[in-house]
Amino acid sequence: MKKSYQSLEVNSIYNMKQVIHRKLSSNYLRLSLIFLLTFSTSIFAQDGDPVVGKSLFNANCIACHKLDKKMTGPALRKVESRLADSEGLDREWFYKWIKNSAGLIKSGDAYANKIYNEYNGAAMSAFPTLTNADIDNILAYTATEPTVAPPPPGPIDGGGSSTSQEGGISNKLILGALGVLFALLAGALFLVNKTLRNFADAKGVALTETKRTPIWKAFVQNQFLIFVTVIGLLLASAYFVYGFFMQVGVNQGYQPVQPIHYSHRIHAGDNGIDCKYCHSSARVSKHSGIPSLNVCMNCHKSIYEVAPKTQAEGLAEYGVDYNAEIKELYKAVGWDDAEQKYTGKSSPVKWIQIHKLPDFAYFNHSQHVVVGGIECQTCHGPIEEMEIVSQHAPLTMGWCINCHRKTDVKVKDNAYYTKIHEQLSKKYGVENLTAAQMGGLECGKCHY
Amino acid sequence: MKHLIKITIIALIAVSFTSCNNSARPNYQYMPNMYESVGYEAYQESNAFANGVEAQLPVDGSIPRGYTPFEYSSDVSGYNLAKAELVSPLDSTQFDEPRAKELYTIYCGICHGNKGNGQGNLVKREKILGVPSYDDAGRAINVGSIYHVMYYGKNSMGSYANFLSEEERWQVVAYVMKLKGDLEK
Numbered sequence: 001m002k003k004s005y006q007s008l009e010v011n012s013i014y015n016m017k018q019v020i021h022r023k024l025s026s027n028y029l030r031l032s033l034i035f036l037l038t039f040s041t042s043i044f045a046q047d048g049d050p051v052v053g054k055s056l057f058n059a060n061c062i063a064c065h066k067l068d069k070k071m072t073g074p075a076l077r078k079v080e081s082r083l084a085d086s087e088g089l090d091r092e093w094f095y096k097w098i099k100n101s102a103g104l105i106k107s108g109d110a111y112a113n114k115i116y117n118e119y120n121g122a123a124m125s126a127f128p129t130l131t132n133a134d135i136d137n138i139l140a141y142t143a144t145e146p147t148v149a150p151p152p153p154g155p156i157d158g159g160g161s162s163t164s165q166e167g168g169i170s171n172k173l174i175l176g177a178l179g180v181l182f183a184l185l186a187g188a189l190f191l192v193n194k195t196l197r198n199f200a201d202a203k204g205v206a207l208t209e210t211k212r213t214p215i216w217k218a219f220v221q222n223q224f225l226i227f228v229t230v231i232g233l234l235l236a237s238a239y240f241v242y243g244f245f246m247q248v249g250v251n252q253g254y255q256p257v258q259p260i261h262y263s264h265r266i267h268a269g270d271n272g273i274d275c276k277y278c279h280s281s282a283r284v285s286k287h288s289g290i291p292s293l294n295v296c297m298n299c300h301k302s303i304y305e306v307a308p309k310t311q312a313e314g315l316a317e318y319g320v321d322y323n324a325e326i327k328e329l330y331k332a333v334g335w336d337d338a339e340q341k342y343t344g345k346s347s348p349v350k351w352i353q354i355h356k357l358p359d360f361a362y363f364n365h366s367q368h369v370v371v372g373g374i375e376c377q378t379c380h381g382p383i384e385e386m387e388i389v390s391q392h393a394p395l396t397m398g399w400c401i402n403c404h405r406k407t408d409v410k411v412k413d414n415a416y417y418t419k420i421h422e423q424l425s426k427k428y429g430v431e432n433l434t435a436a437q438m439g440g441l442e443c444g445k446c447h448y
Numbered sequence: 449m450k451h452l453i454k455i456t457i458i459a460l461i462a463v464s465f466t467s468c469n470n471s472a473r474p475n476y477q478y479m480p481n482m483y484e485s486v487g488y489e490a491y492q493e494s495n496a497f498a499n500g501v502e503a504q505l506p507v508d509g510s511i512p513r514g515y516t517p518f519e520y521s522s523d524v525s526g527y528n529l530a531k532a533e534l535v536s537p538l539d540s541t542q543f544d545e546p547r548a549k550e551l552y553t554i555y556c557g558i559c560h561g562n563k564g565n566g567q568g569n570l571v572k573r574e575k576i577l578g579v580p581s582y583d584d585a586g587r588a589i590n591v592g593s594i595y596h597v598m599y600y601g602k603n604s605m606g607s608y609a610n611f612l613s614e615e616e617r618w619q620v621v622a623y624v625m626k627l628k629g630d631l632e633k
Contacts (some may be wrong), residue, residue: 129585251474294607
């Protein structure tokens with residue numbers, strides 16, 4: 001009983017709002033009051049269960065409707081009272097519409113046609129299997145008040161940035177305090193030294209500096225020692241110079257900041273999206289490719305913000321506002337989230353290339369991923385744990401060659417290899433061929 | 449005073465070393481002449497085109513070799529028509545189940561679940577909701593409708609035409625029909 005009273009109250013509040021808002025004549029007010037009364041009886045009669053309604057809603061409707069946000073279809077919170085007020089529709093209309101909206105449109109129902117055209121003829125699925133009671137439950141669910149969301153841990157700007165800054169500040173504070181401490185210590189030592197000397201002077205104690213040969217002079221006089229040190233220095237510098245030259249052009253660990261903070265940890269790790277979902281062309285071509293933005297929109301049409309938990313984690317651990325990054329994505333593809341349509345104004349995202357072989361070396365993904373059956377992680381490292389991608393392998397020639405020497409070719413069930421496999425196994429007298437024995441060391445295979 | 453100079457010099461050298469070691473910038477290259485391609489590389493920027501990238505869409509109306517046009521429109525009427533009359537060009541011997549399964553797992557399983565019951569990983573984690581099970585009686589999907597949905601997408605499901613070649617799409621369709629059959633058992 002209490003519940004229906006509440007929903008009645010809700011209805012009337014809603015009505016008042018509408019009236020104030022539209023400044024309608026009292027005539028209309030009376031009309032709507034009458035309407036409200038007739039309407040509320042129907043609520044008394046067939047009040048649904050919002051809990052059951054929620055699960056039905058999530059199973060059938062949520063693909064197109066959210067309660068508070070326009071998606072493929074309109075926002076549905078309080079849709080019943082809304083349409084009852086503005087269009088004078090009753091629950092019978094909802095039964096008809098939800099069971100078979102196309103039929104209702106065809107029958108020439110004015111509002112059905114109006115909303116259908118408003119959504120550019122996007123068709124709502126028919127739900128012939130839903131009973132009237134099911135629909136009552138769903139409508140009861142749509143009539144519930146929005147739960148006051150627990151304040152997201154870190155409202156997008158203010159609170160969020162402060163938490164992320166706090167970490168930085170406290171670090172700096174500690175460092176600064178340490179610095180001050182050391183300065184104080186040094187000063188104290190200096191002062192102590194000075195006062196001691198003053199004492200000594202006052203007491204007339206002569207601070208005799210014993211005349212020893214300074215250590216460096218002793219060193220200069222010992223030729224053997226000089227010889228050994230020079231050799232040592234030469235070796236050390238050769239080692240460092242060699243090391244320096246060998247890392248020129250090697251970008252292991254390269255980790256540029258990307259224009260959109262896109263996290264493989266969240267996508268490929270936490271949510272387990274397959275690498276090839278996005279890097280589709282790795283299956284069929286030389287390049288693994290960076291997904292075009294329409295690929296992102298397959299999911300991000302529905303995922304317009306991250307879960308509060310994800311958001312909190314991002315702010316606390318990485319100092320990024322994930323929701324703002326999704327907005328960046330929308331800006332780049334030109335997706336108007338409020339209107340749920342493309343604006344047509346898009347701008348390419350300038351992703352920074354990380355893995356890059358020099359032009360004179362040829363590397364093919366499908367050869368390794370499809371034919372060789374090598375996991376992405378063997379070469380790229382634990383990408384699914386990286387918040388920001390970094391280059392895991394050195395990508396030097398030695399790295400390629402080493403793996404070709406060690407890795408066996410998958411010749412099983414591959415008709416392409418049967419003949420060459422027989423011949424080469426005879427030649428090398430082995431059962432399993434490595435990529436090197438198949439010709440993976442020939443200069444021309446990688447250099448052209 | 450002398451010490452001070454020495455210390456600052458050493459400090460400067462140390463600082464210059466650390467600043468070289470910046471992981472957000474690429475390393476130096478020795479004589480990069482043959483490192484950079486003269487021709488365009490994939491996705492390269494280029495001011496030869498109005499939108500500033502080298503990758504361009506084919507001219508309207510161009511038809512790749514071996515392409516069969518898909519003549520159903522993207523709207524509801526096209527969907528209904530495809531559902532009514534479109535059939536698969538593959539016969540049962542051409543259905544390559546292991547490969548179809550692999551493709552399905554990569555592209556569809558994440559939402560629809562590997563069994564096709566609408567319980568993929570993203571649904572279980574409540575990131576995307578409203579993914580139907582293939583045996584949903586109200587939808588009564590068939591070969592034609594599945595292909596149409598993969599080609600154009602439907603409501604909140606996007607198009608998968610650019611992920612999969614035509615033949616691969618039909619393989620996936622056959623696999624979806626198999627899952628549907630399994631679910632209805």
